Structures are given as structure tokens and as C-alpha cells.
Amino acid sequence: MLPPALSDDQSVPFDDRGLAYGDGIFETVLLRDGAPVLWRYHMARLAQGCQRLGIPLLSQEVLDATWQGDPTAEFEVLKLILTRGSGGRGYAQPEQVTPRLLSRRTPFQPSVKRWQEGVTVRLCDLQLARQPRLAGIKHLNRLENVLARREWNDATIAEGLLADSEGLIVEATSMNVFWQQAGEVFTPQLDQCGVAGTLRAVLLEEGAVAEDALTLDQLADVERLWVANSVQGVWPVTKLLSASGSLLQRWSLSHSDPFQRLAHQLLGVV
CATH class of the missing domain: 3.20.10.10 (D-amino Acid Aminotransferase, subunit A, domain 2)
Structure with a gap:
């Protein structure tokens, strides 16, 4: 499996298919004390989305790395965006797909x-x-x-x-x-x-x-x-x-x- 073309919160290339066509999927995950809540269910939906769209699913190690970090924050939200990457002519997908992964963690406080x-x-x-x-x-x-x-x-x-x-x-x-x-x-x-x-x-x-x-x-x-x-x-x-x-x-x-x-x-x- 090819590694993702991009990770973490970086700029997206002009030719990214997620930006151009919405060709990708995302997950919004609650982190509690640094650990993801309902992670298994988010991963199951991510896998289903990749299967439906025909996007290669990244390794669990790569996906798990997006939430591992500072456990001191009581609540955060992790957003994952996985696109088909760049390439292809028009709507046709590239012959070799290199998915692009972006992630961001932000502070969060639920509305009690x-x-x-x-x-x-x-x-x-x-x-x-x-x-x-x-x-x-x-x-x-x-x-x-x-x-x-x-x-x-x-x-x-x-x-x-x-x-x-x-x-x-x-x-x-x-x-x-x-x-x-x-x-x-x-x-x-x-x-x-x-x-x-x-x-x-x-x-x-x-x-x-x-x-x-x-x-x-x-x-x-x-x-x-x-x-x-x-x-x-x-x-x-x-x-x-x-x-x-x-x-x-x-x-x-x-x-x-x-x-x-x-x-x-x-x-x-x-």
C-alpha cells in the first residue's frame, strides 16, 4: 500500500480530487483525555466509505497516529479527511491512486x-x-x-x-x-x-x-x-x-x- 500523499494540517494542492470534486471521505471524532471515542465505529465507516468510492484504505498504524499525542486535554475533536489524492484527467481517476490524508485536532467543549x-x-x-x-x-x-x-x-x-x-x-x-x-x-x-x-x-x-x-x-x-x-x-x-x-x-x-x-x-x- 502506498503511503498517503500528505498528513497533518498542511496545504492542499490545487489538483487534489477532494478539493476539485469532493472525491473523498471524512470523519469527525471526539477525543476524551487524548483517546478517541467510538474509534472502532469510525474506522468501520471509514473503511465502508473507502470501499464504496474505491479509495485505498490506509493502514491502521497510519490512522491511529492521527490521534496519539497530548492526553491532557479533556475534550478535543479530531477531523480526518481522506481524498483520492491528485491526478487523473477530468473525472477519470488516476491509474495509480495515492490517497491524501489530512488531520487536525481542535479544542472542544460539549454543550451541557x-x-x-x-x-x-x-x-x-x-x-x-x-x-x-x-x-x-x-x-x-x-x-x-x-x-x-x-x-x-x-x-x-x-x-x-x-x-x-x-x-x-x-x-x-x-x-x-x-x-x-x-x-x-x-x-x-x-x-x-x-x-x-x-x-x-x-x-x-x-x-x-x-x-x-x-x-x-x-x-x-x-x-x-x-x-x-x-x-x-x-x-x-x-x-x-x-x-x-x-x-x-x-x-x-x-x-x-x-x-x-x-x-x-x-x-x-x-
Whole structure:
């Protein structure tokens, strides 16, 4: 296996295919006391993304080296970007692919207030396109999410919910969606579009959630609603707004939230 063309936080060449075409994948990993949280699940999704896109997977030794360092920081976020590298004519890939790896660690502090007080979310006008070959992986072409996030500037709105072209709830702009119905917790099946988060993966593996479909019309009738990912943890949703800003539903916070408690235990949050 060829070594990556680049590592650490350096400049990207003009002809990098990730820059030119979004030809690559990325991972955003929570580091707690210098060690990655849910690393096995991030590596599994990275491997799946490489397989889907046909990018050579780097050695585990190279990937592990990105997070090894100063263990004194309580929380950091590690971002990994792996592109197909440079070369090729137009969209055609080079005959010999030399992947390019970039990584950066940044300080981070989770929003405990949002864990405790819940958040307001809104529906987005943008509809996600269906493309099963890209569904689940964290590829670099995230323009749909960028456009959806441009739909609001109100700092009191924490997230926007995205549906696909068939009217099924898929995800939030940067988090997965979970809901409770008849006492059970569900999350959308991401076989057509959307990012399959690592916290979502471990919750499914633990049997704490099940996959199901949720339409836009059904959303306001669920018993409870959460948005969550492996970096931010679980935010209970207390208010749901339409894309125009009108109130669609309000949920009360529960003093006991077994779903949030389990998810945070899996993230190492005491």
C-alpha cells in the first residue's frame, strides 16, 4: 500500500480530487483525555466509505497516529479527511491512486446546557436527493447540508431537520434523528441517503433503537424527539418549527431520559 500523499494540517494542492470534486471521505471524532471515542465505529465507516468510492484504505498504524499525542486535554475533536489524492484527467481517476490524508485536532467543549434544557429545531425546505451508492457514508460532497444550514441565522435554533424527495425524515444537518413512539425509540433507515452516525451505529448494535420510517406528516405526533451525534451527544428537542418559523409541536423535558443516559454512557459521559 502506498503511503498517503500528505498528513497533518498542511496545504492542499490545487489538483487534489477532494478539493476539485469532493472525491473523498471524512470523519469527525471526539477525543476524551487524548483517546478517541467510538474509534472502532469510525474506522468501520471509514473503511465502508473507502470501499464504496474505491479509495485505498490506509493502514491502521497510519490512522491511529492521527490521534496519539497530548492526553491532557479533556475534550478535543479530531477531523480526518481522506481524498483520492491528485491526478487523473477530468473525472477519470488516476491509474495509480495515492490517497491524501489530512488531520487536525481542535479544542472542544460539549454543550451541557443543550443536554439539560433541550433545543429548538426547524424543518428545512431543502430535500435530500436519493443516491443509495452514497447512502450512509460520510463523503466530502456535503453541499446539500451546507445549503440547508444557510436557511436560518437564528441562534436559538439548534438544528434543521431534512427530509428526502419522498417526504421521509432522514437526518438533521449535522446529526442523526431519533424519536419515541409507543415507548420505543426509532431512527430512520439510511439506505437511500443521509449519514449513518457512529453513535447511531452503537445504539443499533446495543438494541436500544430500531430503524423505521417517519414522514413529515407524522413528525409532530411522535412522543419524544432527539437529535444526536458522537461529538455533541444527545439533545432533546423541545420545540419543532416549520421552515417559515411557525410552531408545529412542543415537547416537555423529562426528568428521566433513559435514551440520553444510555447514549451518554456509551460516549463516556458521566
